[in-house]
Amino acid sequence: MTTKSAALIDLRSDTVTQPPDEMRRAMAAAVVGDDVYREDPTINDLEILAAKITGKESAVFVPSGSMGNLVSGLSWCSRGSEAIVGENSHILLNEVGALAAFGAVQMRPIPTNDKGMLNPDEVRKTIRPKEGFFPTTGMVEIENTHNRAGGTAISRSEIEEVLEIAHQSDIPVHLDGARIFNAAIAQSMPVDELVANIDSLTFCLSKGLSCPVGSLVCGSEEFINKARKFRKMLGGGMRQAGILAAAGIWALNNMVSRLIEDHDNAQKMFSLLQNISEIEVLNKSVDTNMVYLRPRNIETGLFVSRLKEKGVLVGSMYGSVRMVTHYGINSEDIDATIEAIEHTLK
Ligand SMILES: Cc1ncc(COP(=O)(O)O)c(C=O)c1O
Numbered sequence: 001m002t003t004k005s006a007a008l009i010d011l012r013s014d015t016v017t018q019p020p021d022e023m024r025r026a027m028a029a030a031v032v033g034d035d036v037y038r039e040d041p042t043i044n045d046l047e048i049l050a051a052k053i054t055g056k057e058s059a060v061f062v063p064s065g066s067m068g069n070l071v072s073g074l075s076w077c078s079r080g081s082e083a084i085v086g087e088n089s090h091i092l093l094n095e096v097g098a099l100a101a102f103g104a105v106q107m108r109p110i111p112t113n114d115k116g117m118l119n120p121d122e123v124r125k126t127i128r129p130k131e132g133f134f135p136t137t138g139m140v141e142i143e144n145t146h147n148r149a150g151g152t153a154i155s156r157s158e159i160e161e162v163l164e165i166a167h168q169s170d171i172p173v174h175l176d177g178a179r180i181f182n183a184a185i186a187q188s189m190p191v192d193e194l195v196a197n198i199d200s201l202t203f204c205l206s207k208g209l210s211c212p213v214g215s216l217v218c219g220s221e222e223f224i225n226k227a228r229k230f231r232k233m234l235g236g237g238m239r240q241a242g243i244l245a246a247a248g249i250w251a252l253n254n255m256v257s258r259l260i261e262d263h264d265n266a267q268k269m270f271s272l273l274q275n276i277s278e279i280e281v282l283n284k285s286v287d288t289n290m291v292y293l294r295p296r297n298i299e300t301g302l303f304v305s306r307l308k309e310k311g312v313l314v315g316s317m318y319g320s321v322r323m324v325t326h327y328g329i330n331s332e333d334i335d336a337t338i339e340a341i342e343h344t345l346k
Pocket residue numbers: 063064065066067090091143145146147176178179204206215
């Protein structure tokens with residue numbers, strides 16, 4: 001069984017990762033039960049492991065990162081309340097407005113720094129007074145790593161500034177930690193330290209950790225009980241999904257430390273791209289596994305389709321090109337991509 005499609009170099013996203021053979025074997029061997037009855041031992045084990053790794057009381061397995069953020073938002077925010085979010089956050093731009101659609105929650109985007117982190121003064125100014133006819137501020141949302149800012153790793157001190165302001169006003173902070181393990185590895189920090197005192201977080205198994213499906217929401221027991229109800233309401237209650245949870249357990253034990261290889265490959269890409277004058281590299285630096293760029297003399301769509309003809313798939317986002325390194329990409333693939341880019345621009 002192969003874990004990589006032979007001809008293509010697929011840099012569109014780390015979501016394209018194929019489950020490794022050993023992960024597939026763990027999936028096949030999983031003991032399963034009906035998880036809506038809480039009788040799937042493998043899902044129960046995964047939830048306990050996720051809570052332990054993140055230092056939270058409890059966790060719930062959900063089908064996707066989007067559903068993780070949605071059940072979290074629904075658990076914190078009542079109808080007509082407001083969620084403070086970054087102006088370029090995934091929850092605002094890429095989750096089809098789900099929190100507004102299903103929760104009648106108004107998302108209030110605020111400016112961020114270059115790394116995509118909320119500006120603490122803006123958070124302070126944006127929290128609504130409790131008295132009067134303002135909407136209630138239901139939660140503050142942060143993202144780490146930050147996707148659109150270039151896979152940036154947000155530091156513990158930046159997180160603490162926002163936590164302090166939100167908690168002074170009794171507002172919970174939710175973290176979209178779709179790639180929190182990339183953020184932790186990049187800063188050589190254990191995940192539980194990086195997310196300490198954050199009230200809830202989502203992390204994804206289906207990105208750099210190479211699982212086929214699944215995310216975890218972690219938080220207090222009380223919060224997770226609420227989130228579990230919203231998961232069912234949204235149709236996310238799964239049955240013998242321990243097959244998927246087995247992949248998650250295997251990944252948490254085997255795929256986290258290797259993320260550093262993806263970061264090294266992204267760093268290599270970033271460095272080699274600096275030598276190509278026709279390319280404007282948009283990242284200031286590379287913290288994790290993403291590089292954004294723009295070709296200077298050729299239209300982005302044309303650049304993307306020409307690269308595809310050469311067997312290199314890249315993402316086209318917000319008028320720029322995104323390249324994401326992952327388990328299916330090695331150092332030679334970076335050399336081949338650079339060569340393909342050079343030929344494309346000739
Ligand atoms: C930062 C971030 N949050 C959330 C998600 C949503 O995850 P999913 O695709 O599993 O819904 C993504 C997906 O790419 C993401 O990049």
